[in-house]
């Protein structure tokens with residue numbers, strides 16, 4: 236078996252592990268599973284690569300101490316359970332990493348932290364500094380504050396965005412299944428894909444959205460995460476936690492999603508893949524051309540209408556006069572403000588509404604072409 240060069244040459248690796256790989260059948264953290272994983276991560280560090288761990292399991296880890304048999308349904312209950320479990324989870328990582336002389340650093344992120352520009356910068360700088368200090372960041376979604384609207388719910392896409400954020404060379408998704416199958420792995424006759432080189436390889440693959448008892452998202456969110464990362468030039472290995480040592484050692488286990496895009500250290504690819512737009516901005520022909528061909532910002536002057544309910548900072552689609560969505564971006568105004576802006580020059584907006592209203596509707600740094 237020839238080693239996978241994208242694995243063995245990666246200088247910075249993001250590893251994501253799912254709840255199902257960290258917990259016992261009875262619920263609660265499986266200390267042996269954490270230990271085995273940390274041993275593998277320590278080996279990657281020992282060969283000189285940097286590692287960021289994205290670990291699920293806060294909710295699963297909080298179940299047993301609270302006497303709960305399964306993941307509660309309500310958001311507040313899940314948040315409370317995560318609050319109990321996250322501390323226990325990071326405690327385990329801290330202890331196990333210390334055995335290898337490594338330091339854990341807890342990083343809890345919400346969707347906003349990895350998408351909005353100001354927050355993104357913060358999270359980016361903190362992660363960069365942690366890596367600079369030789370710390371092994373242990374990332375999870377900030378479940379206790381994340382509401383339905385601003386929630387990933389699964390950590391697969393969060394891991395892909397973190398991989399982009401830290402400019403990782405590789406993303407490894409560890410689950411309870413040894414790779415991507417062409418149908419649900421429990422069905423007879425299905426087989427594992429060893430390589431995915433693009434969308435064509437996914438045609439005909441039946442991807443389930445239901446996860447294991449403790450996991451969420453199933454395979455759908457993992458394939459979505461792989462699309463985000465590979466689109467940003469980062470290859471992805473998807474396999475089971477049991478295969479972690481071989482996978483990170485470069486053995487050809489699991490499914491390798493080959494990089495499809497250029498290495499682009501941009502925080503915006505998530506927009507195209509992982510987000511439901513909250514509304515649509517209707518552009519005149521000149522504005523659509525300026526955005527698409529010249530990479531220009533969208534000005535109110537080129538706006539003919541808007542649909543949907545959105546607030547400043549939300550993702551929206553930019554639609555050309557033919558009704559085609561040409562770009563997706565983060566809008567700088569609330570939907571209720573848009574009717575007053577239509578077709579007006581920056582100067583007119585300044586005169587009519589005062590300072591601040593002359594801002595662009597979508598800044599070119601906040602949009603991605605579709």
Ligand SMILES: Nc1ncnc2c1ncn2[C@@H]1O[C@H](COP(=O)(O)OP(=O)(O)O)[C@@H](O)[C@H]1O
Pocket residue numbers: 252253254255256409410411412414415416417418419420440441442443444445446447448449450451452453454
């Ligand atoms: N095409 C497929 N290939 C592999 N697994 C699949 C597929 N469709 C659905 N699944 C299911 O997805 C599960 C993994 O998702 P999940 O439980 O959310 O994992 P995790 O907790 O690791 O994030 C697998 O155990 C498997 O039952």
Ligand SMILES: N[C@@H](CCC(=O)OP(=O)(O)O)C(=O)O
Pocket residue numbers: 252253254255290291292293294295317375376378388389390391446449450451452453
């Ligand atoms: N942030 C949540 C992750 C939710 C979850 O189950 O994710 P995953 O197991 O990756 O599908 C937790 O720590 O419990």
